[in-house]
Amino acid sequence: MFSKAIFGANWKRFWIVPAVTTILLFLGITFQLNMEVKSIEKRKQMNGYQNNVVINDAATTSQTNNITNTIANEENSVSVLQEQSTQPEEARYLLPILYNFLNVAIIFVLPVLLSILLFAYMNEEKSSSFIHGLPIAKKRLYSTNSITGISMYVVPYVINMVLLLALQFGTMGNYLATVQLWKWFGISLLYLSLFFSFATMVGMFCASKISHGILTYILMYAPIGLVALFTRILEQIIYGFNAFSNQVENLALKIPFIQILQNFDAMRYSYTNMQNQTIQTKTVLIYFVVTAILFLIGYFLYHKRKLEITKEFIAFPSIQAILKYAATFTINLLAYAYFFMVFEENKITSIIASIFLTCVAYFIIEMILQKTYRVFSASKGFLVYGILVSVAYCIAINGAFGFETRIPSLEQIKEIALTKDGETILFDERQNIETIRALHEKIIEERKQGYYNTFLIEYTLQNGKKCTRKYSLPYSAYETQIKTIYSSEEYQEERIKILQNYSAIEEIEIRYRRQNSWNSLTRKIEDKYKEDFMNLLLQDIKEKKAILQGRYSSVVVETIKQEGEEIFVSIRFQDGTYRSISYTTTENIHITPYIKEKT
Secondary structure (H helix, E strand, O other): OOOHHHHHHHHHHHOHHHHHHHHHHHHHHHHHHHHHHHHHHHHHHHHOEEOOEEOOOOOOHHHHHHHHHHHHHOOOHHHHHHHHHHOOOOHHHHHHHHOOHHHHHHHHHHHHHHHHHHOHHHHOHHHHHHHHHOOOOHHHHHHHHHHHHHHHHHHHHHHHHHHHHHHHOOHHHHOOOHHHHHHHHHHHHHHHHHHHHHHHHHHHHEEOHHHHHHHHHHHHHHHHHHHHHHHHHHHHHOOOOOOOOHHHHHHHHHOHHHHHHHHHHHHHOHHHOHHHHOOOHHHHHHHHHHHHHHHHHHHHHHHHOOOOOOOEEEOOHHHHHHHHHHHHHHHHHHHHHHHHHHOOOOHHHHHHHHHHHHHHHHHHHHHHHHOOOOOHHHHHHHHHHHHHHHHHHHHHHOOOOOOOOOOOOOOOEEEEEEEEOOEEEEEOOHHHHHHHHHHHHHHHHHOOOOOOEEEEEEEEEOOOOEEEEEEEEOHHHHHHHHHHHHOOHHHHHHHOOHHHOHHHEEEEEEEEEOOOOOOEEEEEOOHHHHHHHHHHHHHHHHOOOEEEOOOOOOOOOOOOOOOOOEEEEEEEEOOOOEEEEEEOOOOOOOOHHHHHHHO
């Protein structure tokens, strides 16, 4: 299973790779952490330091005293100090260094580079004959090279980890928990192992170093990219099709090559949310299992690979056909998307132009794979491909086997989620369900197009299945039906639910303008009055003295004709969205005390 001679020979040949990696990690992480700690110490000496909190340059003496008094007088001061000691505030300066761009770049590049170097002998005729002529079994060669690659990316991290642990005995230990270092070490090695096993498996398909590198990175993102592009084109062709569904988004976020960016971003700012400090144990176990499976698949392919196939693009002839048509289909999708935009959404012209460009790309791919210009004998393959694509396109533009006109019956519908301008409202009252379904029928019958209002209708059926349709519509064409839906009690009750989540509210602002006045008076509600104000505001909305506006508008004012006055409330949430409330009257409104206090 292991050859000490091969292992030593690999290290002698490629020692420069782990050496450079060690230096990069030291300069980009270890050294930077040490310098940041010194910077924190310097700020501490210059600006003062109280209760484990660094006071920044803008902090005045009075602010410092306020912080001290607040912490001392709070009944829960012990728990506050304990929380700060387990997660020091200074971690906000140190954690981003651990999970910086350099570390991500090393994880993406190093394992692929090592896999290409260690298995490059397979793609050169002399090297392949020499190595496989040695009295060493293929199984032993594969496992030794794999172990060598693992050791070459583990050693740089081990060296820097030892240095970081040594720094923990100094000042850095006061600002960064040791567990954070172990999390960084473990997560980095987990992703490195996953990427290395994937690159090694892909390398067994390839017969050249160039194709090994290119295909590894293409296959990391091509599948989900292909799905996203394909569904986006279907949205253009099939009336009502929803391209970016939650299923596609969730699938994309589960791919390790995409999820690593999210995980590193969460770890970088984990000082603000303790739950973001690690990835789930289930995910770690899945990654370990997937890594082992990829290594086993790589060995199986290595064992089946013919030794005489070298300097080719793909080592397995059967895989060449799959790769050829996958690349052709991808180019076809890209070409259609481009021409659809250029020809102003003319579907027939777009498909003809894209087929022509795809034909050219198909023969270029054939030339690359066969390494000759005489590839016109492969025209039959493209002819079959063109026929299949044309048939599929005809099916799509003719309703996709009834997809465009399919609406669940009233008996099948349990509830409907209606989304407009990013705001989703759930309806389960039968009258509203009937109204929305009737609106859907009218939309399908008239097939009007618009670019100002996007409606997403999602049916939840009695059996738990979902049926989703998406339309871009001119609002004026369906104004009557939409107003009927929006004026229902259920709609209003669902909309104000977001306002009842007081903890999610970041800021509340009132604007008031008197009659015949150009100046508006503005005030912000203090946090201690937030709950009381929101209770009064909700009463006004329920009594229809105020109207809840859209999700993204931060300033919406309705002129009050009776009193000649304007009042509106702007609420900003922690997710960056807004809700605006416009008052239709100023008589007997519940928020009057807050307005009078200002005016």
